[in-house]
Amino acid sequence: MNASQPAPVSTGSPPPRSRVERLAELLEIHGPFDAETARAEAARCLQCPEAFCVSGCPLGSRIPEWLALTAEGHFLEAAALIQADNNLPEICAGPCPSEDLCQSACVLASRDQPVAIAALARFLQEFALRHAPPVADAPPNGLRVAVLGSGPGALACADELVRHGYAVTVYDTWAVPAGFLANGGPALALEESLIQQRLEQLRHRGVVLVSGARWGETHTLQTLREQFDAVYLAFGAQQARSLSIPGATLRGVGQALSFLLPHLTQPAPPLAPIEVRGRRVVVIGGGDTAMDCLRRAREAGAARALGLYRREEAHLPAAPREYAAARAAGASFLWQVQPVAFTGSPAGAVTGVRCVRTRPGAAEPDGRPEPVPVPGTEFTVPADVVLLALGFDPAPHPLARELARLARSSEGRLRVDEHLMTSEPGLFAGGELVRGPGPVVEDVRDGRRAAEGIHRHLFQRRVNELAASETDHLAPG
Ligand code: SF4
Known part of the structure; x- marks a missing residue:
């Protein structure tokens, strides 16, 4: 949604949309709100007597109530209602998997787009951070x-x-x-x-x-x-997962977090930034971190940002909005491929990722098919920088x-x-x-x-x- 345009109003069952159309729409829905578009989006809420969005929220946020206040333009009151159930709403609204929680439970999800609950919560909290009076704490109790x-x-x-x-x-x-x-x-x-x-x-x-x-x-x-x-x-x-395949120590192969957050991550002193401008960047993994790497690599001027994922697109674990943002930034993807080695130059710099194609195997405990390598399908993807975004293990x-x-x-x-x-x-x-x-x-x-x-x-x-x-x-x- 463009901040200067009113929110679209649902009109019955729409025709089926392609994945690309839905992704574009998701990007718009999760775009920044201004007062007018926030009110219009909140007004889409049907005020269901039995609000599934509330039961979908682990904190039991009183979503229809604060949406009604938002629709009326009472932003500070709406923000206060959210804060009564959640101390960090502006932070939760970002990483919270709302597509799997309140928004997937919203009755409008089955007809059209659910109310953009997370984006509205974020708008309200940013508004409150700017305009709300300071919190009045109790006097010190000596403990x-x-x-x-x-x-x-x-x-x-x-x-x-x-x-x-x-x-x-x-x-x-x-x-x-x-x-x-x-x-x-x-x-x-x-x-x-x-x-x-x-x-x-x-x-x-x-x-x-x-x-x-x-x-x-x-x-x-x-x-x-x-x-x-x-x-x-x-x-x-937690510690970031690594990949134990030949060439893993080549220069240019690094962890996603070293690229995304070099100034914040341990250990001190900070890690040297990974330069991607003009380079061919390959990101291995299919989660939000991988999508963030792809998007930011493109924004930082990477010549190409290619995501490798070992399952089909339909099984991508990343949140749809993160995937849509990576796509919108110009990232491309190869599905059903698994890295087997990194190739390097005589000087020890990575030059490519050797991959094998996979096919869907038996269902794993989480219901997704196990990716099974198909012998004889090996090929190499050229790369100047390879970022590993493979999740985390307990440390x-x-x-x-x-x-x-x-x-x-x-x-x-x-x-x-x-x-x-x-x-x-x-x-x-x-x-x-x-x-x-x-x-x-x-x-x-x-x-x-x-x-x-x-x-x-x-x-x-x-x-x-x-x-x-x-x-x-x-x-x-
Ligand atoms: S389920 Fe959706 S439409 Fe119903 S009250 Fe919750 S946000 Fe509003």
Whole structure:
């Protein structure tokens, strides 16, 4: 949708559209809104009595209510309603897989396009960041909480706690705060300025953000437990997957994150930028990170940006909007191909990717067909730069030894009660450590629940202390 044009109004069942048409439409739907187009898009909501979009949202966001406010132009009220259920809505609206959650549940999805819920949420939160009055937090209550990790769950927990008057310190190992959110993973479409605004707001409200913490060295769990009244463990531990094929160490073969976020990723000092201007860039993988690499390579002047994916286009895991954006930037794709080696020059620079074609095999546990290499179909794609965007694997965490004393589930994850407290009183955990990897909204939900659990636990502790002090004089001297 062009910002100066009104939103299209649905008129019954449209004729079937090609994938390219749908992609173009998705790009428009997710384009930036202004006040007029936001109101028009929100007005498409049917205000369903039984709103499936709400049940599709892990946070239970009151979507029809804030869409109605948006349609009437009450943007600050609409933003406040979103914030009541979500501490980081402007951040969630970017990486949240809304196409699989609220938007896929929207009744309009089966007839035409669903309401652009995520893009509207983002518009509202950007509006609120510019126009809303500062948050009024409770006065300091004298209690201190450490939050380990600075991703969405950690920041949501800190936001809730500081509202209740806690002194909160957020620790992370990254050189730049915001954890995996700013430093890689599923949120690469997120604008850095949005994260920075949110961090600045938290700092302004008294949250201390400590970057570059070295677990087990500068900070141990034991010292943090001694210094703070409660601790929330909200970190994840992931490492980018590599490809063990001949030529993997050639110059020009690198990780996607080294290209996308060289100034943010570990280790310090920052990595040298990967130059793609005028070069033939090949990206291996089919997720959002791969799409982001392709789009940004084209925007940075790459002569060609080619994506290689081992399954068919229909099984691409990337969000449709990320795929559409990569296509719109001029990226091209080869489907059903699998790299088997990288070719190189005598000087050790990559010159191409040797591939084999695949065919769909038996269904894997996730329902997608296993890609089976077809012998004799090998060919080489020329390349000056190859970026690996193959996802992430769990990485060993330096605090693992200290965490070993905590109870675990049968899958080996930390066991917590309904308030997210681990087997050690005062030590809380959520997100990946408890559930495994998941969407950012689930991390936010955990962060909010942990803050509530911490508040409840410390309030009860204070009540017990007061009761004990009032009966001290009764104790035998
Ligand atoms: S399901 Fe779609 S149309 Fe119905 S209330 Fe939710 S956003 Fe509106």
